[in-house]
Amino acid sequence: MDYVLKTEGITKAYGGKLVVDHVNMHVKKGDIYGFIGKNGAGKTTFMRLVAGLAAPLEGNMELFGSRELEKQRVRIGSLIEQPGIYDAMTAWENMEIMRRNFGITDKQATDQMLEFVGLSKAGKKKVKNFSLGMKQRLGIAIALYRNPDFLILDEPINGLDPEGIIEMRDLLLKLNQEKQITILISSHILGELSKIATNYGIIKEGALIEEFESDELKSRCRRCQKLVVDDVELAVTILEERCHITNYDVPEPGMIRVFESLEHSWQWNQELVQGGVKLMESYLTGQDLEGYFMDLLGDAKYV
Amino acid sequence: MSNLLSAELYKLRKGKSLFLGLLVVAGLVLLLYISLLMVDRIKSGEMGNGTGGVIVFESSETMTGELGAESMMQEVGIAGVLQQIFSGHFSGLILAVIVSIFVVKEYGTGAIKNLVGKGYSRSTIFLSKLLSTILLTIFFHLAAATISILIGIPFLGEEGLSMTNWMDVALYIGLQLLFEITAAGVFVLIGELTRNLAAAIAVCIGVLLFSTSLTALLDLLCHRIGFQPTNYWFLDLMSNCPLSEFEAEFVGRSVIVSMVWFVLAAVLGVIHFQRTDVK
Numbered sequence: 366m367d368y369v370l371k372t373e374g375i376t377k378a379y380g381g382k383l384v385v386d387h388v389n390m391h392v393k394k395g396d397i398y399g400f401i402g403k404n405g406a407g408k409t410t411f412m413r414l415v416a417g418l419a420a421p422l423e424g425n426m427e428l429f430g431s432r433e434l435e436k437q438r439v440r441i442g443s444l445i446e447q448p449g450i451y452d453a454m455t456a457w458e459n460m461e462i463m464r465r466n467f468g469i470t471d472k473q474a475t476d477q478m479l480e481f482v483g484l485s486k487a488g489k490k491k492v493k494n495f496s497l498g499m500k501q502r503l504g505i506a507i508a509l510y511r512n513p514d515f516l517i518l519d520e521p522i523n524g525l526d527p528e529g530i531i532e533m534r535d536l537l538l539k540l541n542q543e544k545q546i547t548i549l550i551s552s553h554i555l556g557e558l559s560k561i562a563t564n565y566g567i568i569k570e571g572a573l574i575e576e577f578e579s580d581e582l583k584s585r586c587r588r589c590q591k592l593v594v595d596d597v598e599l600a601v602t603i604l605e606e607r608c609h610i611t612n613y614d615v616p617e618p619g620m621i622r623v624f625e626s627l628e629h630s631w632q633w634n635q636e637l638v639q640g641g642v643k644l645m646e647s648y649l650t651g652q653d654l655e656g657y658f659m660d661l662l663g664d665a666k667y668v
Numbered sequence: 669m670s671n672l673l674s675a676e677l678y679k680l681r682k683g684k685s686l687f688l689g690l691l692v693v694a695g696l697v698l699l700l701y702i703s704l705l706m707v708d709r710i711k712s713g714e715m716g717n718g719t720g721g722v723i724v725f726e727s728s729e730t731m732t733g734e735l736g737a738e739s740m741m742q743e744v745g746i747a748g749v750l751q752q753i754f755s756g757h758f759s760g761l762i763l764a765v766i767v768s769i770f771v772v773k774e775y776g777t778g779a780i781k782n783l784v785g786k787g788y789s790r791s792t793i794f795l796s797k798l799l800s801t802i803l804l805t806i807f808f809h810l811a812a813a814t815i816s817i818l819i820g821i822p823f824l825g826e827e828g829l830s831m832t833n834w835m836d837v838a839l840y841i842g843l844q845l846l847f848e849i850t851a852a853g854v855f856v857l858i859g860e861l862t863r864n865l866a867a868a869i870a871v872c873i874g875v876l877l878f879s880t881s882l883t884a885l886l887d888l889l890c891h892r893i894g895f896q897p898t899n900y901w902f903l904d905l906m907s908n909c910p911l912s913e914f915e916a917e918f919v920g921r922s923v924i925v926s927m928v929w930f931v932l933a934a935v936l937g938v939i940h941f942q943r944t945d946v947k
Contacts, residue, residue, distance in 0.1 A: 417785025419945035439787040446947075449778035451679070458682055465675035466783060507782055 367394040368430060369515045369547040370415060375424035377410055384410045386571035387424065392515075392549055392564070397541050399562030400551040401658055407571040408551045409446060412517050415549070416443040429514070442513030444521055448504025452493035456484045456503050459492060463510050474510070482506040482536070498529035505536070516540065518550045522557060530557055537561055559654045567661055575661065588651025589622040590630045595643040597621060603640040608633045619645075669796055672788065676800035685769045686804060689762045693812045694819065696758055700749055701823045707740040746820045746832050747840065747911045750813060754844040755907050757876050759812050760851055764872035766808065767801055767852050771859030772868045775947075784946045794941040798856050798934055805852040809845045836912045843914075843922055847906035850926040851876070853933040860937045880904050902926050 370392040377385040385407045392398045402408045413419040415426070417438050428437035450459050460475040479485045482502040492500065501521055508516060518537075522530050538561055540546045552558045565582060567575045577585075594600045597615055604610040604623065610633070612625040623633070627649060634647050680686060706722045709715040717724055753759050774780040774797070783793050817837075821829065854875065859868045883904055886897040898904040905922050 413945070413947075416781075418781055418947075435785075435787075435789070438785040441785070443781070443785075445781060447778050449781045451773070451777055451779060453684075454682055462675045462678055462779075463782060465678055466671055467786070468671040511786075 368392065368427065369394050369396070370549065371427040371430075372415075373425045375411070375414060375426060376422045377407075377414055377419065378422050383571050385414065385421070388568070388571075388573045390566055390573055391576060392547060394547055395541070395545060396564045397537065397548045397550065397562050399558045399565045400549060400568065401555065401558070401565060401662075402551075402568035403662060406568045408568055409519050411568065412443070412445050412519050412549065412551065416441060416445060416517055418445065439511070440514045441517060442508035442511065442515070443517040443519075444501075444504040444508045445517065445519040448500055448507065450492050450500065450503055450507070453491060455489055455491060456487045456495075456499075456506075459503060460506060460510070463507050467511055469510070478506045478510055481509070483532070496529075497524045498526065498532070501525065501529075501533070502536075509540070512544075514546060516546050516548045516550075518548065520551055520553065522552055522554055530554070534561055555655045555658055556653075567658070569662055582654065582657070586651065586654060586657050587624060588627065588649070589624045590627055590633070591646065591648055591650050592621045592623065592633075592637070592644065593619055593646035594621065594637065595619070595645070599640065600637055600642045603636050603642065604633060607636045607640070669792055669799075672783070672793065672796035673800055676796060677803070680770070680800065680804055683770070685766045686808060689766045689808065690811050690815065692762055693753065693759060694815045697749060697753060697816045697819045700752060701741070701819060704741040704744055705823060711740065741823060742828050742831065745828055746817055746824065747837055749816050749820060750837065750840060750844075751911055753812060753816055754841075754848070755909055757903075757907070759809065760848065760876050760903075760906070761873060763805060763808060763848060763852060764855055764876055765869055766804070767855040768859050768865060768868040768872055770801060770804065771797060771856050772863060772865045775863040776865060778947075780946055790942045791938045794860070794938050795934070798853065798937065801852050801856050802849055805849050806845065809841070809848050813841045833912060836914070839914055839919075840909065840911055843909050843919065844906065846922060846926045847902050847909070850902045850930045850933075851906070853930040853937075857933040857937040857940075860940055876903065880907060900925050902929050 368391055370390060372388055372390045374387040374389065375385060376383060376387050388407075388411060390411075400408050400412075410419065414421050415428075417434065425432070426434060428434055429440060431437050451462070454462075456479055457475060460478060464472070464475050476485065479487070482505055484499060484502055484506065487495070487499065492503065495503070501524075505518070505521065508518075521537075522533050525533060534557060537548060537550070541548055541561075550558070550562070559579070559582070562579055564578050565576065566573055592600065597619060600621055601613070601615070604613065604621070608626075608629070610623055610625060613621055613623045615621055623630070630647070630649065634644060637644050703722060706715065706720060707724050710717050710719065710722060710724045780793075784790065855868075855872045858871045858875070862868045862871060879901065880898070880903055883898045883901045890897060898908075899921065902922075902925050905918075905925060909922070910918070
């Protein structure tokens with residue numbers, strides 16, 4: 366597997382308290398990896414560890430399959446917390462500083478990048494007079510300046526208006542699809558994240574509790590009738606023969622999930638009971654993504 | 669390193685603090701010359717004593733009851749004004765503010781995140797900041813000295829200029845530059861340690877104004893062992909730097925002491941920057 370980022374047991378503590386707790390993360394090339402967790406769960410700290418802004422207490426990290434992190438970090442662009450920009454300067458001047466820092470000789474590069482993020486018309490407007498969305502776009506322009514292969518974005522759509530969110534989503538998809546940039550992105554706006562993410566990682570109290578692909582997420586959130594029974598084999602026979610159900614699965618012992626003809630679920634319940642199956646639970650379920658994550662994170666307040 | 673330096677100099681050029689600082693120096697120098705002019709006018713009887721809050725006392729040496737006829741302006745001269753500006757820590761105070769803004773701004777804006785982990789070692793990043801601060805200090809110091817001299821010309825006239833020993837003035841400015849570069853190095857270290865603008869400015873000014881009192885106290889404590897800490901603290905040397913009759917021992921000690929403190933500040937700064945997380 367071609368991993369852009371692979372961590373093993375990455376740990377970070379502040380004041381004796383673990384804020385990142387033995388995280389094993391796997392970000393494949395081409396992924397848009399949605400990183401989800403409550404405030405203070407350790408998302409930003411983990412991203413800072415990856416970007417080299419903080420040093421881990423223990424654990425290993427591979428970037429682009431290499432442990433020479435300093436060398437590989439040149440291929441990373443990041444926007445972590447607030448964009449690092451000088452408020453008293455214009456967007457062009459901010460980019461000019463980065464152009465000089467990175468030794469980019471092509472002076473047109475600044476104009477091209479500003480054009481790419483839609484800031485070419487910002488002109489002589491100082492950054493302090495920018496909207497939040499414009500500042501975020503400038504932060505992304507800085508992160509993209511050296512054509513990174515891996516982009517780390519911490520809450521890039523926070524505070525954006527609906528139009529700004531759509532623009533940001535389109536920009537990220539464009540970067541991923543046209544420039545093949547792998548993206549690690551955290552966001553509290555889960556509905557929005559689910560529109561672009563190909564993979565997810567859930568962090569809770571510093572520990573990465575689950576990693577899965579978006580297809581798996583869709584499957585988990587699919588509307589279905591869940592049946593908890595004493596004899597799965599018998600129940601499946603009854604469902605197939607008497608109720609003509611074919612679209613179902615058995616995710617765990619004693620549980621059947623039926624995905625079709627949900628409006629007739631009362632009939633299966635009758636058939637199962639009449640067929641001698643002890644039916645402990647039978648309920649219709651299916652969540653939106655936010656509901657699913659809320660369940661996973663352990664309480665309803667996840668932002 | 670040259671890339672980083674180029675970006676730092678661009679930031680300095682675009683920033684206003686350096687130029688505002690020089691404007692403040694010009695204002696202070698002008699005030700100083702105007703005060704001296706008023707003293708001369710009071711002494712000559714053209715203005716009443718106490719005009720504009722300027723009160724001229726009789727000389728304690730002559731005790732004649734007269735205010736004396738000699739021109740205070742000519743007595744102080746360009747060298748005396750330079751001494752007020754540099755040894756009196758006027759320029760040091762302004763430099764403390766400029767350097768603090770220049771260093772801490774990187775943390776305040778979060779711009780430092782755009783550099784760390786982007787192919788430059790942390791020591792290179794810190795040293796580029798330090799190097800650009802030295803260039804800033806040299807420019808500021810020479811500009812402040814030039815301003816002080818240029819503003820003095822119309823006040824002192826030809827007589828005043830011809831009385832000035834320009835070799836001594838040059839040597840004094842050179843020695844003060846050395847001390848100011850060391851001070852700038854210490855200010856960069858303070859900025860790196862505090863990473864907070866208000867704290868950095870407060871600590872820098874505190875060091876500038878009160879550290880000499882501390883070394884004076886240490887002098888008192890170390891008196892019995894015959895050791896004088898004031899001889900080895902660059903800010904004491906800065907204050908006590910003579911305007912003429914420079915002794916080779918003082919010049920040599922100044923160079924060594926300044927270099928030692930500067931290198932110490934640079935090393936501590938690099939170590940701290942390497943070991944501390946960037947937020």
